[in-house]
Amino acid sequence: MTEHGAQSTHPTIYLTEPMTETEERALRTWLGHQESETGSPTVTFANTDQALSALTRRDDDPMVTPVRVVWLPDITNGHRAQRLRDVLSARDPLHLGSNAQRRVLRSDPARCRVIEGDAASMSELRDRLAERGGGSLPDFIRRQAALALERAERNLLGTQYKVSRFVVEEITDTSRFTAGIKNLASRLNLTVVDVDRRARADLDEMVAAQSRRAIALWDQLGRYFSRAYRLDVDTTRFEELRELNREHSLVFLPSHRSYLDPLVLRPALLANDLPLNHVMGGLNVSFWPIGPISKRSGTVFIRRKFDGDEIYKWTLREYMRFLLNKRFNLEWYIEGGRSRTGKLRPPRYGLLTYLAKAFQSSDASDVYLVPVSLVYDQLYEVSAMAAEAHGAEKRKESIRWLVGYVRAQGQRRGVAHVTVGRPLSLRDSLAQEDDLRRAIQKTGIEVSHRINEVTPITASSLVMLAFLGIEDRALTVPELGFILGPMVDYMTARKLPTAGDVDLTNPQVIRKALFTHLDSGVLKRFDEGNERVYYLGRDQGLVAAFYRNNTIHFLLVRAIAEMVLVSAVDEKFADPLADGWAEAKAIRDLLKFEFFFSDKETFQEELRAELSLIDPAWESDLSKTEHVEHILSEVRPYLAHRVLQPFLEAYEVVADHLLDAPVSEDFDEKTFVAGCLALAQQRRLRQQLASSESISSELFATALQLARNRKLIEVADPEVPERRLAFAREVRTLVRRVREIRALAHVKLDQVKGADSTAQIVGDPGAELDR
Numbered sequence: 001m002t003e004h005g006a007q008s009t010h011p012t013i014y015l016t017e018p019m020t021e022t023e024e025r026a027l028r029t030w031l032g033h034q035e036s037e038t039g040s041p042t043v044t045f046a047n048t049d050q051a052l053s054a055l056t057r058r059d060d061d062p063m064v065t066p067v068r069v070v071w072l073p074d075i076t077n078g079h080r081a082q083r084l085r086d087v088l089s090a091r092d093p094l095h096l097g098s099n100a101q102r103r104v105l106r107s108d109p110a111r112c113r114v115i116e117g118d119a120a121s122m123s124e125l126r127d128r129l130a131e132r133g134g135g136s137l138p139d140f141i142r143r144q145a146a147l148a149l150e151r152a153e154r155n156l157l158g159t160q161y162k163v164s165r166f167v168v169e170e171i172t173d174t175s176r177f178t179a180g181i182k183n184l185a186s187r188l189n190l191t192v193v194d195v196d197r198r199a200r201a202d203l204d205e206m207v208a209a210q211s212r213r214a215i216a217l218w219d220q221l222g223r224y225f226s227r228a229y230r231l232d233v234d235t236t237r238f239e240e241l242r243e244l245n246r247e248h249s250l251v252f253l254p255s256h257r258s259y260l261d262p263l264v265l266r267p268a269l270l271a272n273d274l275p276l277n278h279v280m281g282g283l284n285v286s287f288w289p290i291g292p293i294s295k296r297s298g299t300v301f302i303r304r305k306f307d308g309d310e311i312y313k314w315t316l317r318e319y320m321r322f323l324l325n326k327r328f329n330l331e332w333y334i335e336g337g338r339s340r341t342g343k344l345r346p347p348r349y350g351l352l353t354y355l356a357k358a359f360q361s362s363d364a365s366d367v368y369l370v371p372v373s374l375v376y377d378q379l380y381e382v383s384a385m386a387a388e389a390h391g392a393e394k395r396k397e398s399i400r401w402l403v404g405y406v407r408a409q410g411q412r413r414g415v416a417h418v419t420v421g422r423p424l425s426l427r428d429s430l431a432q433e434d435d436l437r438r439a440i441q442k443t444g445i446e447v448s449h450r451i452n453e454v455t456p457i458t459a460s461s462l463v464m465l466a467f468l469g470i471e472d473r474a475l476t477v478p479e480l481g482f483i484l485g486p487m488v489d490y491m492t493a494r495k496l497p498t499a500g501d502v503d504l505t506n507p508q509v510i511r512k513a514l515f516t517h518l519d520s521g522v523l524k525r526f527d528e529g530n531e532r533v534y535y536l537g538r539d540q541g542l543v544a545a546f547y548r549n550n551t552i553h554f555l556l557v558r559a560i561a562e563m564v565l566v567s568a569v570d571e572k573f574a575d576p577l578a579d580g581w582a583e584a585k586a587i588r589d590l591l592k593f594e595f596f597f598s599d600k601e602t603f604q605e606e607l608r609a610e611l612s613l614i615d616p617a618w619e620s621d622l623s624k625t626e627h628v629e630h631i632l633s634e635v636r637p638y639l640a641h642r643v644l645q646p647f648l649e650a651y652e653v654v655a656d657h658l659l660d661a662p663v664s665e666d667f668d669e670k671t672f673v674a675g676c677l678a679l680a681q682q683r684r685l686r687q688q689l690a691s692s693e694s695i696s697s698e699l700f701a702t703a704l705q706l707a708r709n710r711k712l713i714e715v716a717d718p719e720v721p722e723r724r725l726a727f728a729r730e731v732r733t734l735v736r737r738v739r740e741i742r743a744l745a746h747v748k749l750d751q752v753k754g755a756d757s758t759a760q761i762v763g764d765p766g767a768e769l770d771r
Contacts, residue, residue: 117148133175342549347444377414
């Protein structure tokens with residue numbers, strides 16, 4: 001602690017920290033310059049508890065100014081780590097060792113800086129402490145000094161290094177915390193001491209105790225772990241985010257595809273001048289050594305289940321409130337877990353509920369939710385997730401698992417695409433409903449819609465779309481072109497977003513995606529006949545579907561439009577418009593747990609738009625079956641079988657299996673799903689299912705959500721058997737119709753001869769593949 005200006009009304013006290021000899025020499029030089037500028041004598045003290053206690057007893061109300069010596073990073077020596085041992089030996093770029101400090105001071109003294117934090121008078125510090133509810137004044141001064149220096153460092157080094165310090169102390173040394181503990185103790189019939197102990201232990205477990213050394217190490221680890229990908233970031237909305245972040249916390253809610261997601265999003269944000277997020281993660285990935293490193297670089301480890309623990313719930317809300325008050329940014333996955341199918345899962349509302357309640361009790365004027373789409377050309381873990389969907393046990397995360405996962409990233413897997421959606425005001429969203437629970441649900445669904453609307457179509461997903469919905473058939477190059485040409489035309493007509501503004505009409509783009517799937521084994525080729533053909537590899541249906549499903553939401557209404565046309569021909573609608581809308585809404589209701597639909601009015605407008613794309617004059621004479629048949633025959637491309645068939649066939653398995661299940665309030669879902677897997681595998685062997693994609697515990701689980709909603713399970717109603725039979729008939733009718741569309745598509749595919757001009761979209765990659 002250093003004092004100068006002793007003759008003035010309010011002398012200035014400089015608070016220093018433990019330093020090396022080199023740093024102390026640099027600080028004394030700086031103080032000498034300060035003394036020469038002010039003409040005041042300087043007296044130096046050690047920053048000890050005794051010195052701080054003596055400071056608090058002074059009656060001349062000194063101004064307290066914290067100072068620190070920092071070392072700027074060497075920007076000329078940045079490099080990307082290629083070996084794990086290089087990564088793990090990373091040095092803290094801002095706080096060098098003693099030898100390095102002496103070397104830098106000799107060779108590059110400009111990297112050594114003394115920074116000042118915001119000054120405060122002793123009386124002001126006492127008032128601040130009193131507002132918080134009391135505590136130790138020396139400890140409070142030390143914390144306030146450290147926090148002021150953190151802010152000064154951010155001004156010098158940038159927002160990348162914004163870290164949270166003394167979080168547990170800042171939360172617990174308040175009258176609010178004390179009052180909350182007493183209230184909980186009374187409500188739960190526990191002692192105040194016990195509740196206080198448990199709450200502090202919970203905070204210690206969850207709080208991200210950040211350090212710059214860990215942040216630097218995690219950044220290098222992240223680059224190493226995600227080295228399989230080139231990063232493609234759509235920067236359209238980052239200026240808006242930076243502006244919002246000046247006054248408000250941002251909560252990033254990305255889609256969840258991979259364990260790599262936080263390592264992909266993090267550099268995308270840092271490169272665009274946004275600070276590190278506090279990432280809410282599950283305790284299942286907190287194992288050594290990744291857990292301790294990630295916790296000290298911003299990961300908040302949350303228990304996966306804590307429904308009955310009221311102390312933990314309250315503590316989590318208080319921690320989130322603290323982060324919002326301090327304007328830290330947060331991040332978690334609104335789906336809860338990784339998508340096993342490639343499409344967005346329904347939102348999980350737990351953390352969103354805690355956020356809403358924390359916001360309502362905070363001093364923040366607003367919080368902005370930021371939807372983020374993360375899409376990969378290829379993913380190593382998709383095969384494992386596909387196996388789990390077929391019934392395999394999920395492999396538990398561990399150090400051994402991690403080593404294998406990291407090694408697998410040594411193979412190039414294409415591009416990781418990051419796209420930010422429209423930010424959503426949490427204040428405005430919650431204000432739309434008086435019922436908080438309903439408001440949170442609507443907020444989660446709106447975030448999911450906004451993720452979907454910016455999820456780009458990739459060449460990788462487009463190629464997989466071509467190979468699905470054709471059963472086990474191999475494709476020639478002309479056939480592949482025949483399928484992809486109309487798909488690209490359709491996507492262009494709708495102005496759908498593409499990854500990195502990729503031109504899907506460029507043959508090289510499609511070839512590259514085809515090569516990627518061939519290299520990974522998802523696709524195979526056969527050269528021994530008179531024409532090269534390509535086909536899905538063995539048991540690769542679910543893997544291929546994962547990539548297709550990244551963008552399936554864009555094609556959903558078109559697929560339903562095709563189904564409505566088939567039903568119009570089948571049933572000869574008496575009132576074509578009214579009956580057609582009713583049929584479309586029935587399909588929408590059947591799949592409401594599978595996909596995110598617009599509200600009913602918007603859905604109807606979307607359906608009209610799709611029918612107009614098929615035939616602008618579709619409304620001219622709907623009363624004639626011949627006219628509807630003509631419209632149906634002109635559809636190109638047919639999409640219903642590529643989009644809906646696997647889901648409908650999986651639902652049919654569940655509906656049929658329910659017919660044999662006992663009617664009871666007790667329902668063993670695990671046993672039932674196992675039975676569905678067996679039934680589906682049998683049907684696949686008998687060619688009664690189009691592909692292995694329908695053999696999925698994920699799809700069976702969603703079908704059971706619908707069954708619960710329709711009160712087909714877990715009820716003892718005598719009318720259940722009849723309702724189950726009606727459900728089975730409904731699904732069977734839709735399966736029959738989607739297979740009719742598939743048959744129409746195959747008829748047209750059979751007519752492709754030789755090198756059709758539309759095949760130019762893919763060319764023949766065979767020559768290049770032979771190299």
